[in-house]
Amino acid sequence: MNDQNIYDDEQFFEGYRKLRNNPLSANEIVEKPALFSLCPDFNGKTVLDLGCGFGENCQEFARLGAKQVVGLDISKKMIEVASNENLYSNVNYLNMSMSDLSSFEGKFDVVISSLAVHYIKDFDKLLFEIHNLLEDDGLFIFSQEHPLTTALLSNNYWSRDANGNITHYNLSGYSLEGERRINWLVDNVIKYHRTFSSIINILVNQRFIIEKVLEPIPDQNIMSKESSYLKYNHKPDFLFIRLRKGSL
Amino acid sequence: MNDQNIYDDEQFFEGYRKLRNNPLSANEIVEKPALFSLCPDFNGKTVLDLGCGFGENCQEFARLGAKQVVGLDISKKMIEVASNENLYSNVNYLNMSMSDLSSFEGKFDVVISSLAVHYIKDFDKLLFEIHNLLEDDGLFIFSQEHPLTTALLSNNYWSRDANGNITHYNLSGYSLEGERRINWLVDNVIKYHRTFSSIINILVNQRFIIEKVLEPIPDQNIMSKESSYLKYNHKPDFLFIRLRKGSL
Numbered sequence: 001m002n003d004q005n006i007y008d009d010e011q012f013f014e015g016y017r018k019l020r021n022n023p024l025s026a027n028e029i030v031e032k033p034a035l036f037s038l039c040p041d042f043n044g045k046t047v048l049d050l051g052c053g054f055g056e057n058c059q060e061f062a063r064l065g066a067k068q069v070v071g072l073d074i075s076k077k078m079i080e081v082a083s084n085e086n087l088y089s090n091v092n093y094l095n096m097s098m099s100d101l102s103s104f105e106g107k108f109d110v111v112i113s114s115l116a117v118h119y120i121k122d123f124d125k126l127l128f129e130i131h132n133l134l135e136d137d138g139l140f141i142f143s144q145e146h147p148l149t150t151a152l153l154s155n156n157y158w159s160r161d162a163n164g165n166i167t168h169y170n171l172s173g174y175s176l177e178g179e180r181r182i183n184w185l186v187d188n189v190i191k192y193h194r195t196f197s198s199i200i201n202i203l204v205n206q207r208f209i210i211e212k213v214l215e216p217i218p219d220q221n222i223m224s225k226e227s228s229y230l231k232y233n234h235k236p237d238f239l240f241i242r243l244r245k246g247s248l
Numbered sequence: 249m250n251d252q253n254i255y256d257d258e259q260f261f262e263g264y265r266k267l268r269n270n271p272l273s274a275n276e277i278v279e280k281p282a283l284f285s286l287c288p289d290f291n292g293k294t295v296l297d298l299g300c301g302f303g304e305n306c307q308e309f310a311r312l313g314a315k316q317v318v319g320l321d322i323s324k325k326m327i328e329v330a331s332n333e334n335l336y337s338n339v340n341y342l343n344m345s346m347s348d349l350s351s352f353e354g355k356f357d358v359v360i361s362s363l364a365v366h367y368i369k370d371f372d373k374l375l376f377e378i379h380n381l382l383e384d385d386g387l388f389i390f391s392q393e394h395p396l397t398t399a400l401l402s403n404n405y406w407s408r409d410a411n412g413n414i415t416h417y418n419l420s421g422y423s424l425e426g427e428r429r430i431n432w433l434v435d436n437v438i439k440y441h442r443t444f445s446s447i448i449n450i451l452v453n454q455r456f457i458i459e460k461v462l463e464p465i466p467d468q469n470i471m472s473k474e475s476s477y478l479k480y481n482h483k484p485d486f487l488f489i490r491l492r493k494g495s496l
Binding site (some may be wrong): 096148157159167168169170172173174175176195196197200201204209210211212213214215217232233234235236239 | 345396404407415416417418419420421422423424444445448449452457458459460461462463465478481482483484487
């Protein structure tokens, strides 16, 4: 079963690169700080980054003391950029999909995945394979698009009043799990919607111990200065979960 | 700290009684089956029901073999009805708030709470006290109004198209936790909104092990016959969690 490799689409790749270069993007202001707040002390740790993209996080894990970092990404273009721009001693990049880790060898203290698992159809299989790749007591830390975002059946996200201020989020399809094809930089980007309860139950069934869940938004200080961020009072963009490998 | 006792309001009580007598209510079609699907074999078990209301569930736990059942409710009127209509051997009702269980004596195999904890301001304290009341390896099973319901900042729940069909749920205030005053049967019913992540983190911090989470909706067969239920495709009404007492 192959998940979509949209990041190797020329138009998508260029759009994405531009987006990620914006220092005020939700990625920079919300996603990265939340991800690193869940991370352990990296000193001497082995780390696997699933969907490593341009490799900025891999480089940072190494800088923070990780003994060995492996970054995987389905996109050849991404891995090319990572290898050129974010190489660091003890960091290796592999062009490989995370949807079949069964053939992947190795054991890691920490597995991390930033904003990638919502592209994976078989979440249960992914979790089973991550569990196998973790050392005893190892950590799996991931972020994904929030289920309230993956849910939508249309691209009509927000409702506004007569002055153009956002009044609420147009939530549709939350209880209808499965594939979504959306327009994001290009048409037909494929994602998979799972409810909060499905996500938690899959983690529990795969014997992970839930340590912490986050649904971060920009802090009220930033939001008060930038009214376009007030929408986050209605809906967060990201879901984060930190898990520990439990034994049988 | 006292939580609101709205169920002893005359107008609320009569409205609520009528609502619960409807055999096609979401309580009957969705909430009860989901709650019982999470329950263990009651044979020989001791059970505490927090916010037992009219006591139908207490009676059912006893009928299913529970050795002893205690039902607590903050509402004197509710406990009067329970004592008159749903008494059963080994079932006892107490008119008492669940917001201070620290003085309550006893140990139980199972603690259950149906649609009540969203009225409790200090969820952390409640969970601490429930943990103390459970036998080793005991279960806490609860349902509550779904966080997508408790979130709302207005009574404007649904958007409709020109034909009156629901197009989406008007989600507001999900990230803004705290008190909500709503109109439900009467004005100023006080509830507390907590996000999904807050709920999970409080449970984890109080050393509960999460076994299962449910966000049930009516089955597609029922929904296809009754178009007013199609709204549940956009948003579930209830959240259920089954927890096991973990050790220190």
